[in-house]
Amino acid sequence: MRKHLPTLILSVSVAFCAIIALLLGYLLAPKAASATITGPGFSYSVSLSDDRVYAVEGKMGEMLIEVKDGKIGVKQSGCPNQYCVHQGFRDGGASIVCAYNEVMIGFQTSDYEVIA
Incomplete structure (x- = not known):
């Protein structure tokens, strides 16, 4: 388990950043007129x-x-x-x-x- 901890932390961090980017893209997208x-x-x-x-x-x-x-x-x-x-x-x-x-x-x- 200890060997895989850095990989796990990196994977969770990348997934978290991807979710935040998608949410920001959706929330900040311009609304059509x-x-x-x-x-x-x-x-x-x-x-x-x-x-x-x-x-x-x-x-x-x-x-x-x-x-x-x-x-x-x-x-x-x-x-x-x-x-x-x-x-x-x-x-x-x-x-x-x-x-x-x-x-x-x-x-x-x-x-x-x-x-x-």
């Missing part, structure tokens, strides 16, 4: 400050995209696996994608567009 809904033949810029439901026509059918409490998400989609619906509501960071309908929701902060 608006989002762009892009699909086959359309691109809409929407404000995240106005609660509203948007009906958009994807490649395989209609989708309902909701803005609520400064976040946006897919409320309803006709795609078979519902991955886009299960991605939840977001206020920035990674884009929300419905590959089945070829619709993507990207985010913009006040200074730049966020595509992850």
Whole structure:
């Protein structure tokens, strides 16, 4: 046990630093001011400050995209696996994608567009 103590201390320290870095990255990430809904033949810029439901026509059918409490998400989609619906509501960071309908929701902060 005594031989492995330095390795254990190093491993715990690295894990702790990684967790702190992830938490800081999440907490300090800029919140998006608006989002762009892009699909086959359309691109809409929407404000995240106005609660509203948007009906958009994807490649395989209609989708309902909701803005609520400064976040946006897919409320309803006709795609078979519902991955886009299960991605939840977001206020920035990674884009929300419905590959089945070829619709993507990207985010913009006040200074730049966020595509992850």
